[in-house]
Amino acid sequence: MTQSMPLWEVFIRPRNGLAHKHAGSLHAADEVMALQAARDVYTRRGEGNSVWVVPSAAITASDPDQAGENFEPTGDKIYRHPTFYEIPEEVGNM
Amino acid sequence: MYSQGLIGADGQTNETPEFLETFQKRIDAEEKVEPTDAMPEGYRRTLVRQIGQHAHSEIVGMLPEGNWITRAPSLRRKAALLAKVQDEGGHGLYLYSAAETLGVSREEMTEELHSGKAKYSSIFNYPTLSWADIGTIGWLVDGAAIMNQIPLCRCSFGPYARAMIRVCKEESFHQRQGYEIIMTLAQGTPEQKEMAQDSLNRWWWPSLMMFGPHDADSEHSDQSMTWKIKRFTNDQLRQKFIDATVPQAEYLGLKVPDPDLKWNEEKGGYDHGEIDWDEFWRVVKGHGRMNRDRIKDRRAAWERGAWVREAALAHAEKRRARKIAAE
Numbered sequence: 053m054t055q056s057m058p059l060w061e062v063f064i065r066p067r068n069g070l071a072h073k074h075a076g077s078l079h080a081a082d083e084v085m086a087l088q089a090a091r092d093v094y095t096r097r098g099e100g101n102s103v104w105v106v107p108s109a110a111i112t113a114s115d116p117d118q119a120g121e122n123f124e125p126t127g128d129k130i131y132r133h134p135t136f137y138e139i140p141e142e143v144g145n146m
Numbered sequence: 147m148y149s150q151g152l153i154g155a156d157g158q159t160n161e162t163p164e165f166l167e168t169f170q171k172r173i174d175a176e177e178k179v180e181p182t183d184a185m186p187e188g189y190r191r192t193l194v195r196q197i198g199q200h201a202h203s204e205i206v207g208m209l210p211e212g213n214w215i216t217r218a219p220s221l222r223r224k225a226a227l228l229a230k231v232q233d234e235g236g237h238g239l240y241l242y243s244a245a246e247t248l249g250v251s252r253e254e255m256t257e258e259l260h261s262g263k264a265k266y267s268s269i270f271n272y273p274t275l276s277w278a279d280i281g282t283i284g285w286l287v288d289g290a291a292i293m294n295q296i297p298l299c300r301c302s303f304g305p306y307a308r309a310m311i312r313v314c315k316e317e318s319f320h321q322r323q324g325y326e327i328i329m330t331l332a333q334g335t336p337e338q339k340e341m342a343q344d345s346l347n348r349w350w351w352p353s354l355m356m357f358g359p360h361d362a363d364s365e366h367s368d369q370s371m372t373w374k375i376k377r378f379t380n381d382q383l384r385q386k387f388i389d390a391t392v393p394q395a396e397y398l399g400l401k402v403p404d405p406d407l408k409w410n411e412e413k414g415g416y417d418h419g420e421i422d423w424d425e426f427w428r429v430v431k432g433h434g435r436m437n438r439d440r441i442k443d444r445r446a447a448w449e450r451g452a453w454v455r456e457a458a459l460a461h462a463e464k465r466r467a468r469k470i471a472a473e
């Protein structure tokens with residue numbers, strides 16, 4: 053085989069009302085076969101009622117080397133959380 | 147397994163002590179390692195080898211059971227066996243995907259299996275001579291696989307741990323359907339019971355070998371434990387397996403073929419007889435009864451499927467071109 057099979061990422065919606073969630077990946081020639089394979093590989097026991105397949109090459113990911121820069125700054129911003137603010141008990145739930 | 151008895155992984159690594167120490171701190175803090183994280187080369191290599199062996203074992207493991215699908219004694223048994231074998235194919239695919247996140251390609255792994263460079267669990271180089279063997283495989287071989295795979299759900303490498311969680315959810319049906327087959331035979335006619343006993347006699351020792359060499363002879367075990375790829379040693383898991391399985395055999399009125407098997411009150415487990423490690427290494431090195439057939443069958447499947455893969459790619463290309471022309 054000269055050409056290798058493209059890689060696809062598989063997302064499954066467990067049931068209505070929930071978001072599609074990444075389930076894994078697989079190789080397939082095209083989107084039709086990728087969907088079929090995803091059904092066989094990832095939903096043999098009622099794991100979902102809807103499948104998405106996305107070419108892995110179409111996904112843009114954040115740079116792992118910049119994870120600190122990207123995600124650490126939120127760590128010390130505790131004022132973004134409700135527990136940062138003190139409300140007297142008499143006021144009740146807020 | 148099918149990877150507890152990891153064969154010949156080389157955890158050697160030559161990063162700076164500081165790098166290794168930082169990495170070890172993450173491992174000790176039970177942080178998961180993801181594919182894009184920095185990791186020692188030895189860690190990566192060990193995982194590629196182990197996950198690859200594990201994946202190959204799932205795929206090759208379909209062959210001995212596939213041998214009985216058309217001869218299953220009832221529709222119920224046939225449907226269950228088909229579903230089990232299909233699951234094993236799925237397990238192979240989850241595992242190949244996990245290995246691919248480490249930068250090895252599916253083609254390379256397939257090539258290594260076919261050339262004999264990559265190993266798979268020695269258990270699948272034994273023949274399935276009777277229907278009882280299908281029961282014994284589910285009971286003992288999948289039973290041993292479960293023993294091994296449950297701790298792998300906590301493996302430090304994220305994609306491997308996640309694949310194992312899926313696999314473990316599916317395995318328990320495998321073991322139960324196997325035990326049910328053996329139970330039916332053991333409670334059947336004297337001939338059927340004899341068939342079950344004969345099968346246990348042939349599979350008991352090879353099942354114990356699935357856990358790999360004794361700890362004292364298992365070269366790379368320590369490093370894998372430190373990196374939390376493995377959580378238990380080969381002997382620890384083997385002991386757990388024996389302790390869990392012997393009462394199950396007793397319930398069936400079958401005799402475990404080990405005259406030295408004895409309950410040891412003090413250690414709270416069974417003592418067992420000597421394992422024939424010469425046989426183990428003979429099979430690992432390619433001289434088991436079925437080694438050649440297994441690889442021949444895998445190669446044939448790959449080669450005979452080549453035209454399908456080529457046609458599918460050509461068809462995909464044609465559709466793509468048509469779509470572009472229509473735009």
Ligand SMILES: [Fe+2]
Pocket residue numbers: 204233234237291313
């Ligand atoms: Fe499996």
Ligand SMILES: [Fe+2]
Pocket residue numbers: 234288291317320
């Ligand atoms: Fe299984």
